[in-house]
Every structure is written in C-alpha cells, then in structure tokens.
Amino acid sequence: MTTSSSKQIDPAFLKSIEGKQSLSKIWVGSLIILLVLGLVALVYQIVKGHEVTGMRDNVVWGVYIINFIFFVGLSYSGAFISGILHFFETPWKNAVMRIVEIVTVLSLVVGPIFILLCIGRLDRLHYLFIYPRIQSPITWDVIAIITDLIGCFIYLYLTFIPDFAILRDKEDLEVSDKRKNIYRFLAMNYQDTPEQRAILKKITRTMSAMIIAMAIVAYTVLAWIFSLTLQPGWNSTIFAPYFIIAGLYSGVGFIIICMYLVRKYMHLEHYIRKIHFVGAGIVLLVMSLLFGYFTFSEYFQRWFSHKIHDMNLLDTLFDEYFLEFVLANYIGVLVPVVILFFKRLRTIKSITFAAVIAVLGLWLNRYLIVVPTLETPYLPIQDTRPEFLHYTATWVEWALTLAGVAGFCLMFTLLLRFVPAIPISEMMEGQNKKNNGHRAKKADS
Amino acid sequence: MRNTVKIQILSLLVLALFLPWQAIAQDFDLKAYRLRFKLETTKNADGSRTLDASFVGQNKKDRKDRLPVHQAEVVFLNTHEDEEVELGKVNTDETGTAQLTLPSDQNYLTDEEGYIEFVARFEGTKEIKKKEADLKVKDLFLEIQAEEIDSVKTVVVRAFALDSTNQRVPQDDVDLRISVRGMLSDFIVEEGSTEDGIFEIEFPDDIPGDVNGDFTMVAFVEGSDDYGNVEYTLDSDWGVFDDVPQKEKNELWTEVAPMWMYVILTIMLVGVWANYLYTIINIRKIKRLGS
Amino acid sequence: MKKENSKNEQNRRKFLQLGLLSGMTALAGNSLIQSLQDDASADSEDSGEKVRVLTPDGKMVEVDAASLNKYPEAHIPPAEARKGIPNKKFVMVIDLAKCKNARKCVEACQRGHKLDYHEEFMKVQLIQNNDASEPYWFPKPCFHCEEPPCVTVCPTGATFRREDNIVLVDNNRCIGCKFCITSCPYSARQFNWSHKEKFDDESTPYSPETGVPGQEGTVIKCDFCPDLLRQGKLPYCASSCPMGVIYFGDKNEDLVTNGEETVRFSQLINDRGGYRHLEHLGTKPNVYYLPAVNRQFPLERGFDVEEEVIERYKEVPYVQEMKKKGKI
Helix, strand or coil: CHHHHHHHCCHHHHHCCCCCCCCCHHHHHHHHHHHHHHHHHHHHHHHHCHHHCCCCCCCCCCHHHHHHHHHHHHHHHHHHHHHHHHHCCCCCHHHHHHHHHHHHHHHHHHHHHHHHHHCCCHHHCCHHHHCCCCCCHHHHHHHHHHHHHHHHHHHHHHHHHHHHHHHHHCCCCCCCHHHHHHHHHHCCCCCCCHHHHHHHHHHHHHHHHHHHHHHHHHHHHHHHHHHCCCCCCCCCCCHHHHHHHHHHHHHHHHHHHHHHHHHHHCCCCCCCCHHHHHHHHHHHHHHHHHHHHHHHHHHHHHHHHCCHHHHHHHHHHHHHCHHHHHHHHHHHHHHHHHHHHCHHHCCHHHHHHHHHHHHHHHHHHHHHHHHHHHHCCCCCCCCCCHHHHCCCCCHHHHHHHHHHHHHHHHHHHHHCCCCCCCCHHHHHHHHHHHHHHHHHHHHHC | CHHHHHHHHHHHHHHHHHCCHHHHHCCCCHHHEEEEEEEEEEECCCCCEEEEEEEEEEECCCCCCEEEECCCEEEEEEEECCEEEEEEEEECCCCCEEEEEECCCCCCCECCCCEEEEEEEECCCCCCCCEEEEEEEECCEEEEEEEEECCEEEEEEEEEEECCCCCEEECCCCEEEEEEECCCCEEEEEEEECECCEEEEECCCCCCCCCCCCEEEEEEEEEECCCEEEEEEEEECCCCCCCCCCCCCCCCCCCCCCHHHHHHHHHHHHHHHHHHHHHHHHHHHHHHHHC | CHHHHHHHHHHHHHHHHHHHHHHHHHHHHHHHHHHHHHHHHHHHHCCCCEEEEECCCCCEEEEECCCCCCCCCCCCCHHHHCCCCCCCCEEEEEECCCCCCCCHHHHHHHHHCCCCCCCCCCEEEEECCCCCCCCEEEEECCCCCCCCHHHHHCCCCCEEECCCCCEEECCCCCCCCCHHHHHCCCCCEEECCCCCHHHHCCCCCCCCCCCCCCCCCCEEECCCCHHHHCCCCCCHHHHHCCCCCEEEEECCCCEEECCCCEEEHHHHHHHHCCECCCHHHCCCCCEEEECCCCCCCCHHHHHCCCHHHHHCCCCCHHHHHHHHHCCC
C-alpha cells in the first residue's frame, strides 16, 4: 500500500512542503511589516493606556471587539462547515476541507487576541479563572472559546494524521531530517491498517458532530454578550441565530477567498476546480439571502414599531453611518446574490469577487451592530468633547487590525509549507476507488 | 545726556513691569470683614451643658464669603453681677467654633429669678479688638413619658425648672418639638408649646424604627430666649418595623448563581471534555496499534 | 560757582536715580522670587483640602480642612466593603421641581472623590419628555438598582451589590472589560482610560467605599459615599445642594433628609408622585424622582453656567429654539 501510494502522489501537493515553491518575498515582506507596525502600536497602547484608542466613556467597545466577533465568527462558521462536510461525507469536500479547518483554527487563535487588546488590566487576566462568575456572558464566552479552540485543534490534528503518515513514508521527500522526525512523531504510528482506519474514522466523525454543536453554542454565547443587555439595538431575541447566519456568511466568503489564493499560488488548479467554487458559491448565495432576511427583519421591525430609542438608533444609522449601512446591508447582500444567482455570471473570479464583497460587508455590519447602539444610549449623551460623542478609530486600532489579518495570513502561509493544502490521503482514497472501479469494469468486460 | 536719561527712564519702565502689582492689589484687607462673635448653649440629654462660641468674619460686600477665626483663645465664664467664675478656655477650630462641655453636676451662679449668665470672651490682639458675647438662660429640665392609654400612643413632655428648694416649677409656653432620631437626621413628629408645663401629643403608630422596632424619641427646644437649646431623649420600642422577607439568595446579580446554571454548565462541560478524553485515548490506541 | 552747583545737581540727580533704580530692582527681584515660590507652594497645596481662615493676628492663611475620613480607624478594606452597613437600605429622592442646575452637587462630588473636571459621578442632564412640555434639569447619579444589570454581567465579581442597597466597584479586582459600562441602561459608569498623577497618591489606602486612589483601566461610578454614611453624614451631593433637591435616607427607617428637612420617605413618594426613571426596564432603581411640577425656578436660571456646560445641551429641542430666539 505504501509503495504504490508514493508513486501516485501528485508532485503538485509536495512542492510547497519540499520548499520548492518560492514564497513571494513581497507577500511575506509586507506581512512582516504589518506585523511589526502592529507590534509598535501594541507597545504604544500598553505604555500609554487605552487613551490612545478611539474608545471613550460611551463607545467603550470599538474596532477590537468588532474584529473579535468577526474572526471568531469565521472560526465558528468554519467549524460548522467542516463538521457538516465531514459528517455527511459530501462528495467534493476533499478540495476544501483542509483550508476550512485551517481557517477555523487560525481565526480562533487571532480572534481572542483582539479581545485581550480591549481589556483594561491585562495584568489581571487570571482573575477570570480565579474569581469567575457564571452568571456573566463573558465567563460563558471564555469557557466556550477555550473549549472550542482545543476541540478544533484536536479535530484538525485528526485530519492531519493520515497525511503525516504518507509524508513519513515517502522516502524521497526532500525535507530536512528534523522535519521527517516531526512527521513521524505526529503520525502516531498510523499505518492505515483497517483497524486504525476504523478507529480514526470513528473519532473523527464524533468530533465533527461535536464541532457542529459547539460552533452553534459558542457563537450563540457570543451573541448573547450583546443581546442579553438592555440596550436599544442589542436587546433582540433573534441575535443568536442572526449572528450564526452572519458568521456562516462571512465564513463561506472567507473560505472562497482562501480557496482562490491557494489554488492560484500553489498551482492546485487541477484539484480545486470550478465546481468547488460553484458549490461554495451556492452556499454563499443561500447564506446571503438568509443574512439579508435576518438583517431586514431586525431593522424593519424596529422602524415599523418606531419606539423612541429604536428611532434614535435608526436616525444615527441613517445620518452618520449611511454609507456604511448601504455598503454592508445593501451592496454586501445584493452584489453576491446577483453574481451567484445567474449561471452565466458564475466564474471563479466573479465568485471570489462576490466573496470579497460579502466579507467586507459583513465586517461593516459588525461595526454597525456595535458602535451605533453605544452612541445612542437611553439617556442622551450630553457632552461637548467630540471623541465622546462619536467614535473614530485611531491609527493604533487600525494598525493592530491589519496586524491581526497579516498574522493570520502569515500563519496560514507557513502552515501550508508544513502540511499539504489538500488532504493527500483523501485524494488517494478517491483515486484508488476510481482505479478499483476501472479494474472491476475491465474485469467485467 | 538726554540719551542716558532716556535709557534710564526706559529701564525704569521695564523694571516696573516686574513689580509685584498683583500682590499689592491683592493685599488682604481685614477691614473688609465684619467679625461676628456669638454664644449659644445647649443642654444635652444626659444633663451636661455645652457652650458654643462662634467667631467668624463675614465679607461686608459678599455675604457668602466667610472667614472663620482659627486658634483664637475663647474664655467661657459664668457671671453674676460682679462675680466671675472661669469655666474653661478653648481655642477655636478651623470652622471658628470653640466648644466647652460642662458636666451635669456643675454648679452655677444664678440670679434671683434662676437665670444663669454665661459670657464668652476673646481677649483681643493688636489687629483684632476684644470681643464679648453673653447670654442668660434658665436651666430647663425636660421629661418624656410615653404610654399607651386606651390603645392610643400618647407622649407627654414635661418642662420644668428647679427652684432653690429643688422643687419642680412647671414652665409654661415653652416651644418644643418631638422628633424621632434617624440615622442622618431627626424627623419632627409634632411641634407645639407647653401648657402648664405639659405638652401632650398623640404619637403616630406607623413609625418603623430600626430592624428591632426600636427608635429614640427626642424632645427638643431650639433657640429659646429663656432656655437656649435643650434636648432630652427616650428610647422607645414602639417601632412597627415590617420584617421584610429576605429575598431568595441565588439570583443573576448575587454572588451565588441560581442552581440550575451550575448544573447545566457542568453537564455541558463534562460532556464535551469527556469526548476530548475519549478522542485522545483513541489516538494513543492508534499509536499503540501501529508500533 | 554755577558750574560747581550744576555738577552737584548732576551728582545728586545721579545719586537719586541710582537709588531709585536699585530700589526698584530689589523690589522686582524679590517679587520674582516670591512668585516662583508661590508657584512651587501652590503645587504642593493641591494634595490636601484646604480652607481659608483668619488668625488672631489678623492674617489670612490656609489650613487643612478637618479630614473627613478618619483613617486608619475608618478604613474599610475591599473584603469588608462587600458586606455593607448592617440593617440599612439606602435610598435617594431627587426633587426635580427644585433643581436649577446650580451644579454644586457635581462639584462637591468631584472634590470629595478627587475627580477631574469632566469626570462626573453625578451628571445633570436636560431632559425634555415631549415637545409640549418644558425640559427639566435631571441630576443623575448611579441608581444603585435592586436588580442591577451591571452586577449580573461582571465576569470577575468586581462590582457587587451589598445588603444596604449600595452597588460598589472593587478597583483591585476590576479587569477593565467594560461589560458593565455597556450593560448599564442609565450610562452611570465611567472608565479610567489612562494613568493619571492622582493615582499615585498613596496617602490613604484604597477602599471601594471611597474609590480613592483610582486605578488605570478600571471602572468608576457614584458610590452613595458609604464612608460619609458611616460617620452619620449625608453624601457630598445631598449636603451641598443649595436648593435641597437631593434627599437621602434609609428605607427601613422610612426617613429621608436633604440636610434641612427630614420627611417620611413613603409620604414623600406618595404625596408627590415619586417615580423611577425607565421603570419598565426592570432594574428597580433606588433613586426616586419627584416630578418637575410647580417649579421653583424658571428654566432659564439653569443656563447661568459656563459656555461649555450649555453646549452640552445643544441637541435638546427647547435649547435649539432658545438659541434661535437669541435668548441663550
């Protein structure tokens, strides 16, 4: 089994692992510059205090928490999608599985870093574990994120095991001995025996089911941080499902973008094909319609019943944030719908473009959820200082945002030099099945 | 010649800028303040008597600008005709008040009608003239009797003085008020004056008092020309404090959460982490099988 | 002879001029040194509270005000501060009919808690209920709710509600997540966004009951001054209001006082139609308001304040009308 499989591995998979594919210096260089800028901003914020951000006494949560919700949303939706794909063994999952799982884990690493930036006293972070209060949605969120992070790591690792086994067994793999030892250790003596395969299959299946449940529960808990308060604009009963749908929307969009980049820059055109994009695009279409439906429900309901504080909120949205509102909720929904609805418009590039619009629109949607509510509290803000009346993010917050994205991209890039972007073992299984099918046919005829 | 003069005049003008014009303008003017020296006396519930001398300057133009005199020595005296008995010497504090408390068994010089004359004196300095304030009060005794007569809560206050033979002399037309003592202030129940030395009221029966239903009743004479301030207290248990039932302990906002939250959280966490454990055990099994 | 005389004259003149010059220089130099010293001493005087008094010699000096916190006897450490003053249920009643935006409550609270100009535990807002009614001045402290949403959401238990109704923040435990600030529907809480010099003042140890010294990255708010209550004194705001707008007391005793008069709490609420703000939110505040009926002062009196303060109310329709008419 081992020798035959080594012959059948497409060298395209191994190019990046063997270091034969040169990393674009511009790419890595710019990511590192952004990371350094972020580090400078971080030090500046730690030394000078949170005063250097745009947050003030009314809008106490700004870009950091928006990024947190956004990245964690990507993660949970990735977990949800990969869980579903695996559990129901959908036919074309192989091309995208690895990318989805990596996105899940990495965004769950980057997201909580943002929330740490929002905490006033980082030196007291351990109080969350020494003096927890379980009535607080933040405590639930801490538990959920930690549990989910570990779960996603385990799940990702489980999918790596067969690939590590293949890499370990390939004698002519051109990597350093140290790396080979790492592959050997991480492969956990997996020899692809029927027994081992059965066990691995079982636990992976169980984990995939668990991941789906955890994704829903964990993102619900995050939504509850907002909807369990009394504030106008947040105190909504459908916030949890709304967040899950929005998270899925942004997650699918983000995955499409990653698929596009991996396909292009790792030359995997043969494996990540248009049909995968169309499949993901259809999901994106459905999500976009659902997202539009939920968003519309939220705002239409408030406008129709026109309670005073809801109307104040809508006034703020349409006066100060009109452009963002249109971009997030109109363009962010309609452009992907139009592109994906018409078969003729569905090309790989157009689908990726729709995904980009979706992701950006969703980030803005998060902004419009967090900030306008804080700017229109029940008791009017009667203040003269402009930074207390209207939130404007400072360079520190933007630098750290870009650094977070850059960190994600860098980790993603580096990880794909360690692990194949397509699960080789699954591809091989598919190949073998095909070949066996051919042989059977030949035997028959 | 002229040039040097010019230079000199110029330099003089420049120097003039450095002169402490501000200080000269802001020089403290004692004459702008009228210094008031007052004396008050309070007979306390335990029989002791407090003498309060207040020495405060008031800005003649701005009445709200008050300047208390600090560390001024005030002598309290009890006088009768030409006789003077020094009662004590006290320095004023930063509010301009000098306070002296005399015990209940203190003997005073009195005149024929039983009035005690008190004098507070500030000897004076070069800058501040000698000040003196005096007042004449009769030693008033108050007695509170609280009884429930025919299920009506009745409070009777007796105001009297003692004559030379220690006989009670009821004092008529004494303006007093009956209050309930609260944590931060006294609540006036009723005000009135004595008739034949007696002031009787029907006490309201809805005063809660403290958690044990206790409170302090106060009879108080304020600023009387004849008696000064007089206070007398009586502890009463007429409070009708409603024992407010203790709310349930476990709420969202208490230290201990509702029980069901702990239960659900435990179930969920145990379920999830048990699965992780199961997965890890199986990974090791795979490892064992492959070796 | 004449030449000699003129020379003498010149010499005299020169002598006089020299004398005048040196005299003025001396004065100038002295005052320069004085003012430098004054600046130096002014800085050191900022630390304690001072009052102006007159000495028996007729001089005006500044002395320490009688310290209101009798440390160390009165220091209540954080653990003790969670228990509260036994058998009390504090409550505040604010009479909107008497408030004329004198802002003495705001200033007294700022002095007592060592707050900066813009840090206001007690805020005075201008609220207009609807277009037909005139707005009213609305002093708003923390409401110390019975069912506080801020306490519910605190992940570390840094903010807590005591048996005596007071809700406090323990700045030794606060991690600065600001969830409580977003959770309070009355916008009663504020945050220390950066380090301030006053935080380094170690003269009194920290107690949640005083909130002094503050700490960077923690939440601050009105605390009903439990340190004063333990001494039988009213909170800073209640005792400083010149109109007697703020009544404070104990619900158990059923008495509230504004320093001048003491009334039965139940009677005050019943006779004057006392209500709580945004009652429908279910937080059950412990600050009651008496409606702005039969106002003691015309509304315009309240605009007799600094420009910056008037600017705050520019969104209120009434103020916009007044500005148009040129009355403000």
